[in-house]
Amino acid sequence: MSARELFTFRNTYFSIGVGVAAGVFALAAITGFVLLPRLQPELKYADLWDAFCSAAGLPRRSVSSGEIPKSPHRLSEAVLTPTTLARPTQESIGRGATLAQRCAICHGPTGISRADSPNLAGQYASVIYKELLDFRSGARTNAVMSPFAANLSDQDIKDLAAYYAYLPRLPAYHPQEQLPRPRVVIYGAPMRGIAPCGSCHGSLDNKAGSPWLEGQSEAYLKAQLQAFAAGQRTNDISQQMRNVARALTSQEIDQAAAYYASQPPDIIKTTD
Numbered sequence: 001m002s003a004r005e006l007f008t009f010r011n012t013y014f015s016i017g018v019g020v021a022a023g024v025f026a027l028a029a030i031t032g033f034v035l036l037p038r039l040q041p042e043l044k045y046a047d048l049w050d051a052f053c054s055a056a057g058l059p060r061r062s063v064s065s066g067e068i069p070k071s072p073h074r075l076s077e078a079v080l081t082p083t084t085l086a087r088p089t090q091e092s093i094g095r096g097a098t099l100a101q102r103c104a105i106c107h108g109p110t111g112i113s114r115a116d117s118p119n120l121a122g123q124y125a126s127v128i129y130k131e132l133l134d135f136r137s138g139a140r141t142n143a144v145m146s147p148f149a150a151n152l153s154d155q156d157i158k159d160l161a162a163y164y165a166y167l168p169r170l171p172a173y174h175p176q177e178q179l180p181r182p183r184v185v186i187y188g189a190p191m192r193g194i195a196p197c198g199s200c201h202g203s204l205d206n207k208a209g210s211p212w213l214e215g216q217s218e219a220y221l222k223a224q225l226q227a228f229a230a231g232q233r234t235n236d237i238s239q240q241m242r243n244v245a246r247a248l249t250s251q252e253i254d255q256a257a258a259y260y261a262s263q264p265p266d267i268i269k270t271t272d
């Protein structure tokens with residue numbers, strides 16, 4: 001059979017080959033340009049052409065009337081720098097102590113909770129500050145906690161942050177055997193884009209705004225990781241924590257929560 005006969009549609013194999021290739025091409029185009037863009041709920045497309053352009057990496061016309069698509073959630077408006085609240089005055093710490101009396105029922109008189117509320121003693125000041133701003137603005141919500149942040153002034157929030165950061169980290173109330181560090185905490189999961197937890201959370205390095213986790217209750221840690229993964233907690237700036245939590249398996253969430261809960265308080269703080 002000469003080459004000319006091979007490449008004609010009279011050759012069944014050639015026809016099948018071309019047919020299959022065209023089919024795969026069409027399927028890939030529909031999946032890539034139509035289906036996948038449409039499956040992303042946070043992106044709204046004006047029409048089919050808009051979805052096409054987005055998939056091809058071209059600038060999109062925005063939703064129908066040209067307004068910027070709004071996120072369904074309120075985002076954090078807090079601005080943090082490594083020096084946020086770095087040098088509190090004694091007066092600020094004192095005012096914070098007075099204000100903190102109304103928080104003691106849940107967060108404990110020494111900032112260590114007897115229940116499953118987070119411990120605040122020795123937490124980074126920037127974290128207390130940011131979380132309170134977020135509860136106040138509604139960027140983070142919790143039926144129990146939100147009402148207590150609603151009426152705080154900016155100065156109250158700074159003073160409370162200064163006070164709790166000043167308190168020593170004490171052992172938590174839920175003693176348990178210290179667990180070995182799970183893989184995901186030591187190494188993260190590079191293939192899934194997860195950095196080691198400690199690279200943000202303190203044991204290796206502290207990124208401004210990442211809370212100290214050691215000694216928090218297991219139930220609290222697990223609930224936060226699940227809330228980030230499910231997109232119910234959305235106050236992390238640039239989705240730093242949601243990206244991590246979404247990529248974790250439920251087993252890794254359990255292990256990380258149990259591990260951090262079992263850790264003693266660290267006397268030496270890395271930064272503040």
Ligand code: HEC
Pocket residue numbers: 099100102103104105106107116117118120127128129131132141142144145148149160211223
């Ligand atoms: C009635 C109980 C209760 C009271 C009173 C209360 N809190 Fe809370 N607080 C909670 C709970 C529960 C959470 C965890 C919320 C969640 O699961 O998202 C929390 C979370 C926080 C956090 C976030 C900690 C973190 O690591 O992310 C801060 C900061 C905080 N509270 C500060 C305060 C301050 C300051 C006061 C007093 C003005 C106060 N709370 C009063 C129950 C309470």
Ligand code: HEC
Pocket residue numbers: 118130131184185188194195196197198199200201207208209210211213221222224225235236237240241244248256257
């Ligand atoms: C890229 C940095 C980064 C990495 C890596 C990271 N986190 Fe976070 N995480 C954050 C930030 C930032 C926040 C605070 C979000 C906010 O409220 O602004 C946070 C919040 C949390 C909270 C909620 C704590 C609280 O009291 O509010 C938990 C629990 C947590 N991270 C667990 C983990 C675990 C477990 C890992 C490792 C598997 C991890 N994180 C890896 C940046 C990171």
